[in-house]
Amino acid sequence: MEHRFIVVTEQETRFAELNEALQSLGVAVWLHWNTDVLAQLVGSLGSNIVFVEFSGDNTQKASELAGNLLSVYPRLWIVGFASRADNGLIIEAMRAGARDFVELQAPRDEIRRSVQHVLEQSPNLPAQSTGNMITLLGARPGVGTSTAAVHLALLLKQEVMPDEPVLLLDFGYPAGDAALYLDTKVGFNFCDAVRSLRRFDHALLNTAFAHHKSGLAILSLPHNLADLRDISPVDAMTLLSLFKSYFKVVVVDLGGFAGMDLLMYALGISDRIMLVSEQTLPSVFSARQLLQNLRERGFETERIGLLTGKYDARIDMTPEQIAQNLQLHCVDNLPQRTDKMIACANLGKPLLEVAPKDPYLEVLRGIAGSQGRLAGAGVGDSAPGPDSFLRRLFTPLLK
Numbered sequence: 439m440e441h442r443f444i445v446v447t448e449q450e451t452r453f454a455e456l457n458e459a460l461q462s463l464g465v466a467v468w469l470h471w472n473t474d475v476l477a478q479l480v481g482s483l484g485s486n487i488v489f490v491e492f493s494g495d496n497t498q499k500a501s502e503l504a505g506n507l508l509s510v511y512p513r514l515w516i517v518g519f520a521s522r523a524d525n526g527l528i529i530e531a532m533r534a535g536a537r538d539f540v541e542l543q544a545p546r547d548e549i550r551r552s553v554q555h556v557l558e559q560s561p562n563l564p565a566q567s568t569g570n571m572i573t574l575l576g577a578r579p580g581v582g583t584s585t586a587a588v589h590l591a592l593l594l595k596q597e598v599m600p601d602e603p604v605l606l607l608d609f610g611y612p613a614g615d616a617a618l619y620l621d622t623k624v625g626f627n628f629c630d631a632v633r634s635l636r637r638f639d640h641a642l643l644n645t646a647f648a649h650h651k652s653g654l655a656i657l658s659l660p661h662n663l664a665d666l667r668d669i670s671p672v673d674a675m676t677l678l679s680l681f682k683s684y685f686k687v688v689v690v691d692l693g694g695f696a697g698m699d700l701l702m703y704a705l706g707i708s709d710r711i712m713l714v715s716e717q718t719l720p721s722v723f724s725a726r727q728l729l730q731n732l733r734e735r736g737f738e739t740e741r742i743g744l745l746t747g748k749y750d751a752r753i754d755m756t757p758e759q760i761a762q763n764l765q766l767h768c769v770d771n772l773p774q775r776t777d778k779m780i781a782c783a784n785l786g787k788p789l790l791e792v793a794p795k796d797p798y799l800e801v802l803r804g805i806a807g808s809q810g811r812l813a814g815a816g817v818g819d820s821a822p823g824p825d826s827f828l829r830r831l832f833t834p835l836l837k
């Protein structure tokens with residue numbers, strides 16, 4: 439299990455600053471004040487540390503919140519924070535029960551050291567997460583998201599990290615495409631896993647989760663999407679975070695999944711996000727709409743990279759033009775391989791089995807390799823590299 443922090447502030451920028459400092463230490467979830475789910479979330483996330491912003495005009499509100507939380511969870515560690523603090527503010531926070539105080543203006547290292555100190559002091563903190571989440575979004579149905587996600591996960595498990603647990607989380611719709619592509623029977627779905635949250639452990643994972651013969655674990659949505667209504671959204675989000683503790687890499691196929699809250703949360707905790715779009719106007723148009731939708735919800739879409747699907751150099755519209763139009767950076771292009779894909783579909787086998795050296799796979803091999811290096815470096819504790827801006831800067835609001 440990993441450290442999970444809750445950060446309570448009104449300001450996204452404050453959350454982003456603190457989150458950046460906390461990245462190497464765990465996953466942070468951002469919440470507004472007065473949210474009904476706050477107390478519930480502290481319980482179900484198993485968070486032992488809650489950061490509460492104490493600043494000029496909200497000191498009283500912050501003190502009340504700290505008091506309320508402590509009355510429910512006396513062992514909770516409240517850490518006050520502010521952009522800049524004076525002694526009065528710190529005393530106020532300590533009076534309200536805060537165990538420590540963090541000043542955002544302090545150098546990142548100092549903040550990290552102080553949180554590290556809190557972690558050492560606080561009771562029963564779960565171990566640190568080691569996993570990375572890489573998420574594929576589809577501009578629209580049929581652009582090749584599931585094929586890419588399946589092969590990326592397979593390459594990671596078979597070639598990059600055969601001894602590490604890798605999960606393919608198939609949120610594509612219709613449900614179960616990944617299992618079909620991999621000819622693997624799936625009897626346990628995402629809702630089952632959410633319902634098992636409180637007894638989640640390695641044994642459950644090994645016995646209940648479907649595994650491809652390569653050892654790749656696969657989890658899909660239920661065939662009847664209405665079942666999603668019966669699970670607790672907070673539990674579903676908690677489970678997603680938990681996956682990062684149990685798996686070295688989680689590949690998420692967010693293909694055509696329309697459940698916005700869960701989607702936002704998955705994006706929020708993803709370390710890397712790629713949007714698959716074809717070189718067609720309808721595809722670019724849908725991608726624009728999707729990105730607009732995400733931006734309206736406060737998501738920083740610059741974190742998303744463009745993966746051009748079914749790429750054909752003869753098409754006028756270049757990936758660079760698409761990327762510019764969508765204000766994304768180019769990750770790579772997946773070549774159009776229609777005949778090969780049809781052959782695979784008819785054989786019921788993944789391309790990796792049929793033609794392991796296919797140029798389509800070479801592109802994904804490059805991505806899997808870089809993901810492997812990222813995972814090998816451990817979550818967040820690697821030096822800031824070209825991927826650092828892809829890291830979690832944002833965790834959505836749970837309203």
Ligand SMILES: Nc1ncnc2c1ncn2[C@@H]1O[C@H](COP(=O)(O)OP(=O)(O)OP(=O)(O)O)[C@@H](O)[C@H]1O
Pocket residue numbers: 576578579580581582583584585586610611612615693694747748749772773774775776777779780783798
């Ligand atoms: N690079 C490619 N070249 C040619 N055909 C491809 C390529 N990638 C995928 N396909 C084919 O396109 C079709 C759709 O692929 P896939 O199921 O991966 O897309 P998707 O975006 O997940 O679609 P959906 O939203 O319907 O789940 C499949 O028939 C697949 O074989």
Ligand SMILES: [Mg+2]
Pocket residue numbers: 583584585610611615693694
């Ligand atoms: Mg799909």
